[in-house]
Amino acid sequence: MxxxxxxxxxxxxxxxxxxxxxxxxxxxxxxxxxxxxxxxxxxxxxxxxxxxxxxxxxxxxxxxxxxxxxxxxxxxxxxxxxxxxxxxxxxxxxxxxxxxxxxxxxxxxxxxxxxxxxxxxxxxxxxxxxxxxxxxxxxxxxxxxxxxxxxxxxxxxxxxxxxxxxxxxxxxxxxxxxxxxxxxxxxxxxxxxxxxxxxxxxxxxxxxxxxxxxxxxxxxxxxxxxxxxxxxxxxxxxxxxxxxxxxxxxxxxALEERDERNSRLQRLRDQLWEGLQQRLPGVLLNGALQPRLPHNLNISLPGVNGSRLHRALRPHLACSSGSACSNGAPSHVLQAIGRSRAEAEASLRLSLGRDTTAAEVEQAIAVIHDAVAAAQL
CATH class of the missing domain: 3.40.640.10 (Type I PLP-dependent aspartate aminotransferase-like (Major domain))
Structure with missing residues (x-):
């Protein structure tokens, strides 16, 4: 990468x-x-x-x-x-x-x-x-x-x-x-x-x-x-x-910055989710939008080949399809909430950081849209 x-x-x-x-x-x-x-x-x-x-x-x-x-x-x-x-x-x-x-x-x-x-x-x-x-x-x-x-x-x-x-x-x-x-x-x-x-x-x-x-x-x-x-x-x-x-x-x-950081990251996360919904009409949200960590978004992309999706994303976007400790196996968390194995494989955990910007969110939306187009079954 x-x-x-x-x-x-x-x-x-x-x-x-x-x-x-x-x-x-x-x-x-x-x-x-x-x-x-x-x-x-x-x-x-x-x-x-x-x-x-x-x-x-x-x-x-x-x-x-x-x-x-x-x-x-x-x-x-x-x-x-x-x-x-x-x-x-x-x-x-x-x-x-x-x-x-x-x-x-x-x-x-x-x-x-x-x-x-x-x-x-x-x-x-x-x-x-x-x-x-x-x-x-x-x-x-x-x-x-x-x-x-x-x-x-x-x-x-x-x-x-x-x-x-x-x-x-x-x-x-x-x-x-x-x-x-x-x-x-x-x-x-x-x-x-x-x-x-x-x-x-x-x-x-x-x-x-x-x-x-x-x-x-x-x-x-x-x-x-x-x-x-x-x-x-x-x-x-x-x-x-x-x-x-x-x-x-x-x-x-973290405590000094917490309230300001949380509200900023939640705005950016919501911008990311709204942008992805506009560009990818079939996108699924994994888990309740509230109550949720302000910097977390987890999505599944039905009908997309998961390994192709991650291969297309790898040079452009650092994200994951599950826990960093799962070694690439389909997420047990997503399967526990009812996602199929294929949906779990075609999922992205997108987590924002304290320095993430609105411009980076827009870039991420574009990169994911392009990767999905490249990975369609």
């Missing part, structure tokens, strides 16, 4: 913001200490930087700093939450959604192998589940529910607050993968009734390789790795000071 291709894949990852790179800079070389080495200035300086970053992230989430466990990203946070909590509880019934990210579905498969029973709720054609669906699926053995805040492919926002209230009423733990939502939506786990919340920095213009699990006080978690007692014994390993500082800087920046 040439460097001149239009970038419309900001849900896969984001570039580090300049402010984030600047915040991290001292900790790659000059301030190179291990935050667990507190016998000298280098270690103390790193420890203080981690402590400050932890506090800043906690403030963004309206929780106490002690409730944050740093991980390598949301995938590890999901594994720690699901495997760690389920194993601590003992064999039970778990509930999730068929359209979750594989970083939730695959740990649940592992728990099934270990003897847990798992129910996956089918989302409606709008991509959403209802509190009534969850209520019906709960059994006396249900101990853990996992529902993502914002879907990574179709961008729809699940009714977390209602689901959280339901789980609390039944004494069930609620986990949510918040990777796509943090920095875009207000995410206060206590207000939402979320007991375990997974986060990632690289979705909000922070560095790759750092994330966090936010835990409710007193929740039982069995560690997945042992070795040095870091992170209150829940996640051993030397803390990456630079990445943690970058994570906090990215969160601060």
């Amino acid at each position: 040439s460097g001149s291709a239009l970038a419309f894949d900001f849900q896969a990852t984001t570039p580090c913001a300049a402010e984030v790179v600047e915040a991290m800079a001292p900790f790659w070389s000059a301030e190179w200490g291990n935050p667990s080495s507190r016998q000298h200035r280098l270690g103390l300086s790193a420890s203080a930087a981690v402590k400050l970053a932890r506090r800043q992230l906690a403030e963004a989430l309206e929780v106490t700093p002690e409730r944050l466990v740093f991980t390598s990203g949301a995938t590890e946070a999901n594994n720690l939450a699901l495997l760690g909590h389920a194993r601590a509880l003992g064999k039970a019934h778990l509930i999730s959604v068929a359209s979750e990210h594989h970083a939730v579905l695959d740990p649940l498969k592992q728990l099934q192998r270990e003897g847990f029973s798992v129910t996956l709720l089918p989302p409606g054609p709008d991509g959403l589940i209802t509190p009534e669906q969850l209520e019906e699926a709960i059994t006396p053995d249900t101990r853990l529910v996992s529902v993502m805040a914002a879907n990574n492919e179709i961008g729809v926002l699940q009714p977390l607050e209602q689901l959280g209230a339901l789980c609390q009423a039944h004494g069930i733990t609620l986990h949510s993968d918040g990777a796509q939502a943090f920095g875009t939506l207000p995410l206060n786990p206590d207000a939402l009734g979320v007991d375990l919340l997974s986060l990632s920095a690289h979705k909000l213009y922070g560095p790759k390789g750092i994330g966090a699990l936010v835990l409710r006080e007193g929740i039982a978690i069995e560690p997945l790795q042992w070795g040095g007692g870091q992170e209150a014994g829940l996640r051993a390993g030397t803390l990456p000071t630079a990445l943690i500082v970058g994570f906090a800087a990215a969160a601060r920046l």
Whole structure:
């Protein structure tokens, strides 16, 4: 792919913001200490930087700093939450959604192998589940529910607050993968009734390789790795000071810009959707238009050969046909909401970034129109 291709894949990852790179800079070389080495200035300086970053992230989430466990990203946070909590509880019934990210579905498969029973709720054609669906699926053995805040492919926002209230009423733990939502939506786990919340920095213009699990006080978690007692014994390993500082800087920046950025990106997203509907009359929207992330649009193009479409687009437009982790397989999310395999293959996830312009949106509409013409069956 040439460097001149239009970038419309900001849900896969984001570039580090300049402010984030600047915040991290001292900790790659000059301030190179291990935050667990507190016998000298280098270690103390790193420890203080981690402590400050932890506090800043906690403030963004309206929780106490002690409730944050740093991980390598949301995938590890999901594994720690699901495997760690389920194993601590003992064999039970778990509930999730068929359209979750594989970083939730695959740990649940592992728990099934270990003897847990798992129910996956089918989302409606709008991509959403209802509190009534969850209520019906709960059994006396249900101990853990996992529902993502914002879907990574179709961008729809699940009714977390209602689901959280339901789980609390039944004494069930609620986990949510918040990777796509943090920095875009207000995410206060206590207000939402979320007991375990997974986060990632690289979705909000922070560095790759750092994330966090936010835990409710007193929740039982069995560690997945042992070795040095870091992170209150829940996640051993030397803390990456630079990445943690970058994570906090990215969160601060996202919160400062959030309202203005969201309204601007939603206008551009709507411009993209309206333009595509005008140029491609048969285009289908995947998932509800509301409630949805402001920077997400997911479409299917019936009657178009998916592999030809993506081949035609590749030199001109960076986007995806599903999750960045699906390795080109047809999207399980789109199939879960009722799209055929062919429709799932001829789908585009278009995600806008903080620097996307109206001119780029118009260019993307033209590029997609031309690619569809080239890929018609």
